[in-house]
Amino acid sequence: MSRPRPLVPRGDPADSVRVVGEFGVISRVLARSGTAAAAEVGPGDDAAVLRAPDQRVVVTTDVLVEGRHFRRDWSSAEDVGHKAAAANLADVAAMGATTTALVVGLACPPDTPTSWLEGVATGLADECAPMGAAVVGGDTVAAAADSAGVVLSVTALGDLGGRAPVLRSGARPGDVVALAGRLGWSAAGLAVLRRGFASPLAVVTAHRRPTPPYAAGPAAADAGATAMCDVSDGLVADAGHLARDSGVLIDLDRAALEQACLEPVGPLQQVGSALGVDPMAWVLSGGEDHALLATFPRKAILPEGWVPIGTVRPGKRGAGVRVNGEAAEEALRAVGAERGGHVHFG
Template sequence: MWSTIGELGEFGVIERVTARFPRTADVILGPGDDAAIVTAPDRRVVATTDLLVETRHFRREWSSAEDVGRKAAAQNLADIAAMGARPTALLVGLAAPPDLPVDWADGLAEGLRAECAFAGAAVVGGDTVSAGEITVAVTALGDLQGLPALLRDGALPGDVVAVTGFLGLSSVGYSLLEAGIAGAEDAVRALGERARPGGARAETADAVAAAAAGGPDDAPGWLACLREHRRPRPPYARGPEAVHLGARAMLDVSDGLVQDLGHIARASGVDVDVDSAALVPEPALSEAVALLDGLGRPGRPAVQRMLFGGEDHALAAAFPPDTELPPQWRPVAAVTAPGAGGPRVTVDGADAEPQGWEHFR
């Protein structure tokens, strides 16, 4: 059998990987031709693209291939949800060294497949090329279902900014990996499997909603944070929900809450003040922060993680002041007319130094 993708060859990799991808009702033509064809029921298509590069965005010793696939899919599908759209399709480019094990490519494909299944989308196309390092390029498509898109520029003074999904868990998960927790990998995995209902991760939006309401799930907190770093779980269904609730602006919290709310502030021409008392850490987050302290690697406290930690792919949206929000949407900030120095984001009325994740610098 083939052990590396170099032995298998480009067409072999593509055939092997695409065999794994089921079709959905949105797939008119899947992989295998010059291009795919996907439904666009309301005559508009939402589209976004992101790259993940090894060592920059993931490390093979810290994340399995399936983790990388799930994360690559999740961060793009979350961008679709953040427009208020329903994810429909994914296209994936894989650049990788010829000595990459076929197992790794299989795992990546499985992760992409599983995350798409979770979000209701399908992998419809791809490309593989040889390169010196692993780069995963993902494009996601989505359907606005006849509703207006939620951009960043619609927030008005008086609006309430609410968040759904996790904040800070991915950040502390990353710190745990930096602190060397990956040395306990086997124990971590065994615990992780045991903690999942039926031995598998819950794959419904309801399960995620329940988890968001009651904590990530019943895994040990630090393990939950590791897992959220490796496999963030964006609240996909909450994106279209925000449109129905009357939200006026929305985005995906990928670079940290303060930094990302800055995009809404600038695009909408408003100030946004975060109420730090509204940022109640998940027990898992607090537990992981305490573990880091116990390991002699104290870092940012939990609320700082929630303000500045990226990659959880929560959604943040500005709602009119009288909106009745479901409990999964947690009000965390107020929108006001821009004052001196605005548009800007403050925390408890004071300047907050954004410490998000910006590439190249």
């Protein structure tokens, strides 16, 4: 006959995944996960059931690995939850859709405090709540005790609301390139944290908790956007994806970018001055702000929150990106940026 597992007070250092067990962790996490408005059957069964009036579902997944996408000494558990949700919600918005639910996969070492996982769940729930979305299911598994840390995989489901999805492949010569959201803030915050500082708080918070303009995605679709993507890896890199998929050249206007991202003078210039970095390097190559980049017909009226930052020009497939007519590589070199954005496995 096995002995009953001893009761461990919540918040005690011994209140770990190993002590609480899989179903204890699940119950504590779900208690903080909120309710999805689209859920007909929520967590608890083998699968959730969501209502899909549009009869189409937008699906996207992002994986966050401790030590690469977040550090527990830099970010709180709630920060990690917000960041994990934001990466997915921005992808859904970039299709012109609204997020309805999340599914989360978690791998963590057995000594992970359940209080930390509850914090992640709270961050996920708080980021999703304004849209009526919530975590509706997922899975938890034990990682090896000597593993690098926590791995969090988040899948978001979205509703197009009767709209046609806005793809990366629809940009046409003559279109206006426009931006919604901010660029460079997360990269500036990362630069600050890497040097052991935690201020200015504005950019550090931007790295810990991105604030994508979710509503701007559906608004762009309604306004006739021809192509759209979120800026997760860097403006030049992600504009390059859009240009290649559309078979066009995207020419960014540096003055328009400076006006949109660096005026009035603020934290980016402050950090740049302190670190000896041209803040345009972060604007052109910094990722994880999850701004939205889209193209619109030349005569379209841009929705609120969207600002023009360039033009679509004819180009052969793979023509890529220019800044003020010159190759993006030259513009990046001029501001001291090594590359146009994050390169996985690079």
